[in-house]
Amino acid sequence: MGSASVPIQPADLLFTGGPILTMDPARARATCLAVREGRIAAVGHDEVRELAGPRTEVVDLRGRLLLPGFQDSHIHAVQGGVELGECDLTGTTDPREYARRVRAYADAHPGKEWITGSGWSMESFDGGVPRRDLLDAVLPDRPVFLTNRDHHGAWVNSRALEVAGISADTPDPADGRIERDTDGTPSGVLQEGALSLVSALVPALTPADRLAGLLRAQELLHSLGVTAWQDALVAGSDGYPDPSDAYLAAARDGSLTATVVGALWWARGRGAEQIPDLLQRREALSHGRLRCTSVKIMQDGVAENFTAAMTSPYLDACGCATANTGLSFFDPEALKEYVTALDALDFQVHFHALGDRAVREALDAVEAARTAGGWRDTRPHLAHLQIVHPDDIARFRALGATANIQPLWAAHEPQMDELTIPFLGPRRAAWQYPFGDLLRSGATLAAGSDWPVSSPDPLQGVHVAVNRVAPGADGKPFLPEQALDLTAALAAYTAGSAYVNHLDDAGSLRPGHRADLVVLDRDPFDGPADAIADTRVALTYVDGHRVHTAPDA
Numbered sequence: 001m002g003s004a005s006v007p008i009q010p011a012d013l014l015f016t017g018g019p020i021l022t023m024d025p026a027r028a029r030a031t032c033l034a035v036r037e038g039r040i041a042a043v044g045h046d047e048v049r050e051l052a053g054p055r056t057e058v059v060d061l062r063g064r065l066l067l068p069g070f071q072d073s074h075i076h077a078v079q080g081g082v083e084l085g086e087c088d089l090t091g092t093t094d095p096r097e098y099a100r101r102v103r104a105y106a107d108a109h110p111g112k113e114w115i116t117g118s119g120w121s122m123e124s125f126d127g128g129v130p131r132r133d134l135l136d137a138v139l140p141d142r143p144v145f146l147t148n149r150d151h152h153g154a155w156v157n158s159r160a161l162e163v164a165g166i167s168a169d170t171p172d173p174a175d176g177r178i179e180r181d182t183d184g185t186p187s188g189v190l191q192e193g194a195l196s197l198v199s200a201l202v203p204a205l206t207p208a209d210r211l212a213g214l215l216r217a218q219e220l221l222h223s224l225g226v227t228a229w230q231d232a233l234v235a236g237s238d239g240y241p242d243p244s245d246a247y248l249a250a251a252r253d254g255s256l257t258a259t260v261v262g263a264l265w266w267a268r269g270r271g272a273e274q275i276p277d278l279l280q281r282r283e284a285l286s287h288g289r290l291r292c293t294s295v296k297i298m299q300d301g302v303a304e305n306f307t308a309a310m311t312s313p314y315l316d317a318c319g320c321a322t323a324n325t326g327l328s329f330f331d332p333e334a335l336k337e338y339v340t341a342l343d344a345l346d347f348q349v350h351f352h353a354l355g356d357r358a359v360r361e362a363l364d365a366v367e368a369a370r371t372a373g374g375w376r377d378t379r380p381h382l383a384h385l386q387i388v389h390p391d392d393i394a395r396f397r398a399l400g401a402t403a404n405i406q407p408l409w410a411a412h413e414p415q416m417d418e419l420t421i422p423f424l425g426p427r428r429a430a431w432q433y434p435f436g437d438l439l440r441s442g443a444t445l446a447a448g449s450d451w452p453v454s455s456p457d458p459l460q461g462v463h464v465a466v467n468r469v470a471p472g473a474d475g476k477p478f479l480p481e482q483a484l485d486l487t488a489a490l491a492a493y494t495a496g497s498a499y500v501n502h503l504d505d506a507g508s509l510r511p512g513h514r515a516d517l518v519v520l521d522r523d524p525f526d527g528p529a530d531a532i533a534d535t536r537v538a539l540t541y542v543d544g545h546r547v548h549t550a551p552d553a
Helices: 046-051 077-083 095-108 132-138 158-164 193-199 207-223 244-253 272-284 332-344 356-373 390-399 414-419 435-440 458-467 486-500 529-534
Strands: 013-021 029-036 039-044 057-060 066-068 070-075 115-120 144-148 153-156 176-180 186-192 226-234 259-265 290-298 348-353 381-384 402-405 445-447 517-520 537-542 545-549
Touching: 013 046, 029 046, 039 046, 066 486, 070 381, 070 445, 070 486, 077 115, 077 207, 077 226, 095 115, 095 132, 095 144, 132 153, 132 158, 132 186, 144 158, 144 193, 153 193, 158 186, 158 193, 176 193, 186 193, 207 226, 207 244, 207 537, 207 545, 226 244, 226 290, 226 348, 226 486, 226 537, 244 259, 244 290, 259 272, 272 290, 272 332, 290 332, 332 348, 332 356, 348 356, 356 381, 356 390, 390 435, 402 435, 402 486, 435 445, 445 458, 445 486, 458 486, 458 529
Parallel strands: 013 057, 013 066, 070 226, 115 144, 226 259, 259 290, 290 348, 348 381, 381 402, 402 445
Antiparallel strands: 013 029, 029 039, 066 517, 144 153, 153 186, 176 186, 517 537, 537 545
16 A cells, blocks of 8 residues: 655745846856745746646736845944934035925924034035035024034034034044034044944933834835845944844834844954953843844944045145055954954954054954864954955955945046045056956855945945946946956855855745745836836745735735
8 A cells, every 4th residue: 555645735825927136156047936934935937837726816917027035244224223313415516405304304403402414425525525604594593413414523523522512622533523624623524433423322222212213224225125134233333323122122023024133333442352342232222023143343444534544645635645644443352352252252243444554453453363272153343344455355365355345336436536536546456346356256145235324225235236337327338347247246245145144044045945936017127227227126025924015016
């Protein structure tokens, strides 16, 4: 007698009728995918249809592309969500429009003691530096604190300077700069660590404010197909915010539907003695979908304000070398010590490394940790990588350090062409955002937005990674030899970021993996490369549950 066959358990969800990009090298493409109990049950073709049952929800892709949910490897989600409710200066470069929005926001919020916001562009002003006078003219009686779009500088009015006690006699902090008139009077901009001279006085957000910001951000990110991310600054100090209570509250009450890795801030004013505190925070801030298992070390600043750490001096407006090579916030030898200790405790290290000296110092620290403790599965990654010396390209693969790229920045625009390239010089300017060289060298690429510094839309980033031209722009590509193909760019936002986030059951579509999925409104492989940015997200799923449906889906 033959044994009775075991009945096939039907799928809860079945996708069919369109292309499926799996990010699985063994089976790159499929046409059907089944989900059962929040996991992928099968990936293939017509044979997968056999898993349809009477209660199976069948999603007709109608030729639209299904792929793994996007993951953002470097984002400030709570901060971005909070800023959505503040004075928004994005979307324009007109100083008069900035002034109008500040006045309008102040009028709409007469009870706010401080007017706060963000998003102004350095390209709007001569030398990238606005003056307090413009703000004084529209709002002289309340302090104003407005961070620029990269959040490394702040524009303030005279009232804010007065409240903070900042005058011509106030020295620059070691990790920042107060912009000044020729007589030493503060002109209205604070750079890097100098922000905290004023930001420390801004009324603190409440826990409810931060939670509302997180949920606002999560809704937006799900609408863009993002199902997981790494928050690049949790438990902040040195003037930076701490969103950890919002994440923990949402993880505990179930309102956190994304999976989040938190990067705990490494305080600049402390050394290895802060490691016990980080161990305590890692345990306290890991619950449900939240794991704070990474440590963020910000090694330098940004090129536009000449604080990114370079191996050779910045140039002046005449093209002559200055004495300034930028800032390394941590001594390179101390950095090696810190990273080695963190690696031994199974912390991932998430570096901010923008200039070529900072990149080299971070790689040296990873090499020291590998030498001291062997290859642990900590997956260190370096974010931003604006300028990478050619000698250091191959070291990413050799050291197992992931290149965490922000593709939207790799395009010609005024901040690049007017405030960066002239002060780098042609040789060094050609080393910027070398995504293609890194990929060809065998490095793993992950991708993030750095939102609210730039758009959180992964498809906008993919567009620039492929075209090296900003969405909607008609200019020449920026270092086109560093472009990625479409599959590689999508892989960075899926499998690459999942690798950085230690989400080994996500980022690719394989049986047993999480059903974190995104359906686009088309298959971008069918259209021209310069139309990638026109692609929109139709559906987003987390663990097989739909968390976003576009109106026309």
